[in-house]
Amino acid sequence: MALKIVKGSIDRMFDKNLQDLVRGIRNHKEDEAKYISTCIDEIKQELKQDNIAVKSNAVCKLTYLQMLGYDVSWAAFNIVEVMSSSKFTYKRIGYLAASQCFHESTDVIMLTTNQIRKDLSSPNQYDTGVALTGLSCFVTPDLARDLANDIMTLMSHTKPYIRKKAVLIMYKVFLKYPESLRPAFPRMKEKLEDPDPGVQSAAVNVICELARRNPKNYLSLAPLFFKLMTSSTNNWVLIKIIKLFGALTPLEPRLGKKLIEPLTNLIHSTSAMSLLYECVNTVIAVLISLSSGMPNHSASIQLCVQKLRILIEDSDQNLKYLGLLAMSKILKTHPKSVQSHKDLILQCLDDKDESIRLRALDLLYGMVSKKNLMEIVKKLMLHVDKAEGTTYRDELLTKIIDICSQSNYQYITNFEWYISILVELTRLEGTRHGHLIASQMLDVAIRVKAIRAFAVAQMATLLDNAHLLTGNTQHNGICEVLYAAAWICGEFSEHLEDPMATLEAMLRPKVATLPGHIQAVYVQNAAKLFSTVLRGQEGAPADSKVAQETSQLLIDRLPVFVQSANLEVQERASCILQLVKYIQKLQQKDVEVAEEVTALFAGELNPVAPKAQKKVPVPEGLDLDAWINEPPSGSESEDEGRKTKTKGKAVFAKEESRHTKPRYTEVDEKELAKRREVRKAEQANNPFYIKASPSSQKVYQEAVGVEHIPVVQIDLSVPLKVPGMPMSDQYVKQEEERREKNKADRKKKDKKKRREKGRQRRGDSGPESEEDITPAHMVDIVTEEMPENALPSDDDDKDPNDPHKALNIDLDKPLADSEKKLPVRTHRPDEGLKSPVEDGEGLEVASEPKKKSGKEKKDKERKKGKEKKKKKKHKQEEGDNLIEAGSEEPAQSEVTNDVAAQPPTSTPEEAAAVADPPPPASSPEAASGVAAVVPDSEPEETKSSKHKKKKQKKEEKDKKKKKHQHHHHHSDGAGDESVQNGTVEEEEPLPPMSNYALLAENSYIKMVCDIQGNLHDGSQVVVSVIFENKCDSFIKSMEFNVMDSLNSKLQRPEGAGPHDSLTVPFQLPPGISNEARFIFSMQSIVMPQKLKGTLTFIVKVSWSCSPQSTHIPHYPNQIEVYLSRVPNTTGVDL
C-alpha cells in the first residue's frame, strides 16, 4: 500500500516537465516562493534517480529557476552527468545549464575536461557545436590550456559550422591562456581568408576584439584588412573592419591617408546607415590622427559633418542620437566645422528625448567660445526655466556651470555677468546643486580679484534676502549658497558698502534655522565683519558710540548661537562672544582696539590647486612610509587619516586653506609679494581691466528698475534690490557694447596693416576671431596655486587587472620551433619554491636571443625559466649540479641571458631534466587505485635537420643534450662539459641504479620510472615504469594512459584511437613488481614537459578483507593524477 503511494508520487514527479513547472509557478502567484521550494525538493528527488531522462528534465527545470534568481550551483555535479550523456538531447540540456551557472570557481569543471574533449572530437557536428557553445561561457584557464590544442584542430574542420565556432571560441581561450596566442595566431590569420563568409566573419570578429586592446601588435595585418574592406560585401564584417581601422590609425598615420579614399567612397555609396555611421566615425578618427592642415582633408571633414547633419535631422531618434555622438568627436579637433551647426544643436535641446538633449548639451560644452558663451548660456537659462523635471534641470544647471568654468574660465570675458548668472541660478527651486553654485561663487571671488567688490555687493544682497532662499523651499540644497555668500562678505568685507547692515543681516534670529555648518560660517564671518566695522568707525573718532553699539549688537545676538546644538557653532560663538565682551570693556575705556581686532583676520588667502598637495616633491632622504615614532595603536592613526580625508573631500576648502596659508606665506612670502606686485602692475596697465569702483556698482544697482523684477518670487515688502533675471541680460548688452568699442578701436589701428596684407585677412563683416576678445577680468593663473618645484606628471590610470594586458604579445616575430605548438603550462605552479641560484635556463627556447629581443619574449622566457626552476629545485640528485652551474656563472640574471651564458647552464639543466623528480601521489582514503603519471620527457635526441639553420652554439648545445640523454655518466672531449659531468658523478649521492624516480604511489600500487632516449629513433623516448603491488590483493587489468600534449605522444598500437589507453601486459600478485615500457614520440626537445596520465586497474578484493564490498567482487578504480614535478602540487581526484 505504502509502496503504491510512493510509486504514484514518483510517477507524477516524472510528469512534471519545464512547461508544467512554468504553469505551476504562474498558478501560484501568491505563494510563488513556497511553490518553487517544493519544486526544488522534487527536483532533488529526480536528480537522485539513475534515469538520465529524468535527470536531464530536472536540470532543464533548474536552468529555468536559475533565471528566476535561484542558486542552483548545488546541482553542478548532476549537470556534468547530463552533459556527458551520449544523447544529443540531454547533452544540449546539460551544456545549456552549465553555460548558465558554471564559472571559474565551480570545482566540478575540472571533471569535464575529458568529456568536453570527447565531444569536441565527436563525429556529430552538433555535439561539437553544443560543446563549443557551452565552453565559450565557462572556459577556465585550466580548460583553456588542456583543450587549446583540440580547439585549434577544429579551426581547420571540414564543416564551416564547426570552424566558425572554433575560431570564435579561440578568443576566450586566448584570454584565459595567453600563451596560446602566438602559436594559434597564424591559423587565425588564415581564417581571415576562409572561403566561408561565416568563418571569415568570426575571424574578423576575434582579431578585431584582440586588436582593440593592443592595436600596435596588429598593425601588420592592415594590408590584409584593407583588401578585405575593399572586397567584402558583408556589412557586419565591414563594420568590424572599419571599427578596427579606427583603432589602428592613431598608431600609423600613413594608414589613415590610405583609408580616406575608400572610406569616402563607401560613405557615398552605401545605403546602410550602420555602415555609413561607422565610416564617418573612422574618418573622424583618421582625421584626428592626421596632423591637421592638410588642405584636401577639409573636404572630408565637410563631408562627415554634412552626413552627420543629415543623421541629426532625420526623424529617427536613433540616428539623431548617433549623429550628435559622432559630432562631439569632430568637435574635439575641428570645432569650427561643428560650430556652424549650432542652430541644429540648439534645436536638439528642445527634443522630447532626454538622451538626445543630454548629447546636445555635451556638444554645447565644446562649442562655446568667448564670443558665443553669453548667447549660449542665455539660451540654456531659458531652458532651465522651462524644464520641469528636476533631473534634467539639474543636469542643465551643472552643464551651465561646466561650460562657464571650463579650462579656468577661459571663455568668460565678463565676470560680473557670470556672478549674476550664478545668483540667478540660486532662484531654482529644489535643486540639489546648491553646493556647486556656492563653490563657483567662492572660486570666482577668490581667484578673480577684480570682481570681489561686485561679488561682495551681490552676496550682501543675497544675505539680506536669505529668507527667499530658505523660505521658499524645504530643500536645503540651495542654502549652501548662503555659506559662500557669508564667507565672501566676511573675507572681503573691506569692499562692503555698508558692513553694518550686512552684519545685522547675518545675525538675524532666523539664521539659527540654517544647517549647522552654514551657521558656523555665519558666526565666524560676523566676527570678521565686526572687525571691519570697528576699523571703519575708529577712523572717525566721533563715531565711537556706533562702534560700541555694534559690539552690543553682537553681544545681544550671539547667545542664540552659543545655545546651538551644533558643536562647531557653539564653540565659535562662545569664543567670539567672550572676545567681543572683552573688546566692549576696552571700548568703554576708550582704548583703540580696531587694529588688534583686524589683526585676528589679517593675511590673504590664496587658492590652492586641487592637485597641489600631490605635486609637492618629496625631499631627498625623506621616507614617508617610515614611522617617526613607535607605531601607536591602530585606531588612533586611522582616525586621523579619516579626518584629513574628509577634509580633503569637503567642497569648501576654506578651513584647509586657513591652515595652509600661514605656512605658505612663511615659506616664500617674498616671492609671493613680488608676484603680487607684478600682477598689480599688469592690471594697472591693462586697459580692459575694470577697476572696482563704487560708482560702477551703483550703475548696476540703479539699472535694476521695478519692471525688471520677477513678480512671483519676491515678497514686495522687501527692498527691491534683488537681482532678477534681467541682470545677466544686461551684461550681455554691455559686453556687446564693450566689444564693439574695442573692435572699433582695433579697426582703426589695423586699417593700415590690413591694407598691406590685402585680401588675406577676413573681411570686416566676418566674425570676430577668438583672440580679439579680451576678457574684462583676469583669472589668477593656476601655476601660482601649485607648490614650488611641482613635478608635471601624468596619472597613469590603466587598470592593472585588465585581462587583456596579458595578450599584449608581439605576433609579427616568426615563431621559434618550440613555439609552433602550444606550450603546456605547469599545473598549479608553486610560487614559493624559487631558488635564486639557478637562472638563465629557459634560454634553450630562445636559441637566438639577440634576434628576439622583444619584451614579451623576455617575459615569456622568464616565465618558462621560473617553471623550470621550480621543477629543478626538487631534483635532489641534481642539486649539486645546479649549484655548481650557478657558481660558474654568478653574474647571470634572468632577463639578461645571452648566448654566451648558455652552455654552462644548459648543460646541468639538461641533466636535471633527464632524471625525474619524485612526485608522490597523495592517496585519498577512498581511492583504491593508483595514480599513474608520466614524467617529463624533454631531452631526447635532436633532429639535427630541424636545427641546421641555427647557430653553431645551438648545435653544440644539442650535442651536449644528446650526450646527457644517455645518462649523465659519460664524458667526452668537450672541455667544460666533461668537467661538469665529472662532478656530477663524483657528487652524486645516490647509487647509479637509482635513476628510477618515484612517479606515483598509493596504498595499492607504487610506480617508479626512468626515461631514456631511444637509440634507434631520435624522436622517441622510452619510459620504463616499474609497477609494484603494495597491497595484499591481486591487481589486474591495468590500463595506462597519458594525455598527449603538443609535444609528445604516447605511442599506441595501430588502430587505437588517440585517447585509448594501453594495457599493461601483466598482472601483479601481492608484493610483486614488474616493469613495463612505454614509448613516447617527441616533437621538440627544447621544452620541458609535464604530462598527465592515469592508470586504471582493478583490485581483486578478498571477501575477508573488505566485507562491505561483498557484492562487488571487482571494482574498477580510476584516479586522475595531475602530475607535476613539484611534490606538493600533486592533486589527486577521483
Next chain:
Amino acid sequence: MIKAILIFNNHGKPRLSKFYEHYNEDTEQQIIRETFHLVSKRDENVCNFLEGGMLIGGSENRLIYRHYATLYFVFCVDSSESELGILDLIQVFVETLDKCFENVCELDLIFHVDKVHNILAEMVMGGMVLETNMNEIIIQVDAQNKMEKSETFIFQSPRQDR
C-alpha cells in the same frame, strides 16, 4: 563584445537572461531589475540607446534595446559593437523567433525558454556575434531539433530510456 542579453516583459518579469560574464544570482536579478527600470520609463518614440552601463562592467558599456509588444529585448554591449548593427541583430533575433515559433508571442518564450536559448546560441556565442544570416540560423536550429526528435523516436518514452 556583448556582455549580456536580457528579455523581460512590460512588468519586468525575466523571460530570458544570458550573461556572458559571471555574476551571482542576486546580482543578476538586480541587473535585470535596474535595467527594467531604466528602459521601462522611456517613451516609445525616443532613441534605443542608453548609457546606463554602470550595471555591468564600466562606463563604456551601453544598453541597446527594442520594445516589441509586451517584451523588451535588451543587449548590453561595449564600445566594440556598432549600435545600429546590434539593433539589426535584435531584429534578426526576433524574426528568427517568429519563424521558429510561428508567430511568436510572449507565451512561447515563457514556456520554451530552453528553445530560445538554443536559437540564441546559434546567433551569439560567448558574447560574440556568430551568425547574422537568419536562414543559416534557422537551418542549424531545425537540424538540431530534427536530431532531438529522432532520438526521442528511437527511445519512445524517455522514462524507459536508460
